[in-house]
Amino acid sequence: MPAEKEIKQYRNPIPTTDIIIEYQEGIVLIERKNPPYGLAIPGGFSEVGLSLPDNARKEAKEETNLEIMIENEDTPMVFSDPDRDPRYHMISITYIAKGYGKLKAGDDAKKARVYSLDQVKEMIDNDALAFDHAKILMQYLKQRGYVK
């Protein structure tokens, strides 16, 4: 898909897909190679011609080498605050998925690692996550009943 090809468009927010990948008793986070730096859930720009779940599967594979089974395809979490990304108004459609295969960092990530839910909670408290991913992961932990 020609995501790099520029065309003229109306001024819309840019849709992205992010994925909370459950893998080996924890969650997969990547260390970003490009700014904004920091730990983040895997994801990327949505491309013309790919449904959002297909886009999420492609991004997960590229960034973590994992195949994923998405559990909330029809009603994903959506984050659309205009200030959630410092670069532009980006919308995150966030899927929750189980990961399968061998975890390995892809081109856009320096590292890809599994973190326990306790570690994730600590990162949220310590403001160690990029973008609004602390908010996204907190909502996930609440949905799962890990925090109240």
Place this chain on the structure above:
Amino acid sequence: MPAEKEIKQYRNPIPTTDIIIEYQEGIVLIERKNPPYGLAIPGGFSEVGLSLPDNARKEAKEETNLEIMIENEDTPMVFSDPDRDPRYHMISITYIAKGYGKLKAGDDAKKARVYSLDQVKEMIDNDALAFDHAKILMQYLKQRGYVK
């Protein structure tokens, strides 16, 4: 918001917000003034600087004159099949809401009317809805338990 201003962007699908407005024992549908013609749930392009729920509230007001209370802000329905709109790859973030106030068609609509759920089911069967709104409304009716 400068939705009409053109800028250069990567080639992304265009996000839109649609709203299933529950009002007086039925659902509000509009008759479209612009192609593609047909009956549709109210909605429109997402604008830079507005969160998607705010965008939905603005579109609902413009097209139906109603104020709305959204019930699924955090986990809306999302439709992203590349072929769902004949014009371009458009993503629909679909909210379910209760409508308040006096129903009146806005600029983009010829008419805005309330249809009973039986009428909606009939329209789905008769292919009377624009875009993939038959699919969207069928998913809604299933969520509500009106159809199996």
